[in-house]
Amino acid sequence: MIHYRNNGIGVKLVRKKRYQEDLTIEPIYWQVTYKRKSRLYSTGFSYTVEEWDDFLNKQLRKHKDTKETLQNYFDNTLQPLIKKFAENNSFSFVALENKLKRKDHQNINVNEAFKYKIEALVENNKIGNATIYSSTINALMKFKHYKRLRKNADKEAFIKQCIECKHISVGKKALNITAKIVFEEITPEFLTECERFWLDIKIAHGTIGIYMRTLRAIIKNEEGEKPYINSEEYPFGKKRGKYDIPEGGRREVALELEDIWGIEGFETDIDPLILARDVIVFMYYGNGMNFGDFCRLMYEDIDAPTQEIVFQRKKTLRDGEKPTYIYVPLLPPMVEIINRHGNKKQDGYIFPFLNGIEPTSENEDKIKEAINAALAPINSSLKIIAKKLELDPELSTSYSRNSYITHLTTEMYVNPIVVKKMVGHSTKKDVTAGYVNLTPKKRREINSKLLNPNKKYTTINSGKAVETG
Secondary structure, three states: OOEEEEOOEEEEEEEOOOOOOOOOOEEEEEEEEEOOEEEEEEEEEEEOHHHHHHHHHOOOHHHHHHHHHHHHHHHHHHHHHHHHHHHHOOOOHHHHHHHHHOOOHHHOOHHHHHHHHHHHHHHOOOHHHHHHHHHHHHHHHHHHHHHHOOOHHHHHHHHHHHHHOOOOOOOOOOOOOOOOOOHHHOOHHHHHHHHHHHHHOOOOHHHHHHHHHHHHHHHHOOOOOOOOOOOOOOOEOOOOOOEOOOOOOOOOOOOOHHHHHHHHOOOOOOHHHHHHHHHHHHHHHOOOOOHHHHHHOEHHHEEOOOOEEEEOOHHHOOOOOOOOOEEEEOOHHHHHHHHHHOOOOOOOEOOHHHOOOOOOHHHHHHHHHHHHHHHHHHHHHHHHHHHHHOOOOOOOOHHHHHHHHHHHHHHOOOOHHHHHHHHOOOOOOOOOHHHOOOOHHHHHHHHHOOOOOOOOEEEEEOOEEEEEO
16 A cells, blocks of 8 residues: 655555465554664554455445545654655664654653753764763752752752762662753753852853753754743743853863873773773874774775885765875884784784674664774773773863864974874865975874983884883
């Protein structure tokens, strides 16, 4: 009766057979198919195999109302949703299910709206964005719990507990608060009090800005039919009586050069800490590459004559565009780290995080999942290192890129065009960029100035271990 396809998304009606004899009445489903996977969604109707055959192939009066009901549901609900997903190339089963659930718009609360959004982001392997949404709803629930407390002593104790448990996300000491929040509560007064509470529990202004913008995105419900809060009650804005999100800007996540050297010289016999230390050091000396590109590095990316790693940033790859390559001089500490952690068989990935996964477009989802799975424990270990070295407690792999760029621009006064070329940023709009040609010697000279002059490195030269100052 209905067999629809749009940009790889298929929809049809099916009767699911559960028993070999197939003599019973069985339910009819909407079967949605995408990338060789399918899910079934109930129609509320059931037929025997004979009735189902009549339903599909005969124009019987008794089936008229049912056919109209199914056709109307397809025309008014399923097809418009799938058409929009197809046009935006944004389909996922979680996203579809969330849209179908949101038809019951009046009963959804803030927690559920966040839950649906997080599930959709995770299914699309946007783990970083999902983490921001998770952090936001957790922070909101802490505030809601705080509002419920009546005694000042209880409020002060809860604030102290939030501060003490700020960086603990797992285990018995983790502070897991559950509190239902409805959209009617989200008023300018609610947001102002929430901001004050977040400041009391030592959340930075920049982070508060991120949380508030995330909540605003949920309220706008840009992927849905209408916002969760109407325009008259909408709490955000610069007008009097509205809540104005603080300008925190992007939080500074660059380390001092001496702090990088401190991490590099951090001594421990705990394997996860050794790995985390070496990963962020390699990424820093590696032109501030990000963790995804670090995991994807192949031995074939090493250019033997120049002793450089040559690769393309995954983030900037676009079909049909001229490839932009990043050239990373292999400095002595990077060689040491490859010797410690690299795959011994030099016929695939340099590091073992993606072993067993072929670097093909068909495996991109698996690659992203493996990268995200490897990143979390490394960032957790970096926070332990930060505590021991008295560095920023939010230390993560993202600090490597910002630190590298900061050191080149503000401490070494390297030409901004050169910095952009080193890290793979676009220089298309700069008419002088074409005159800036970097040689392997110049690139090595720039990065070598970042090395700790007081540290001796053991590296490989013609098969022999040597010390370099």
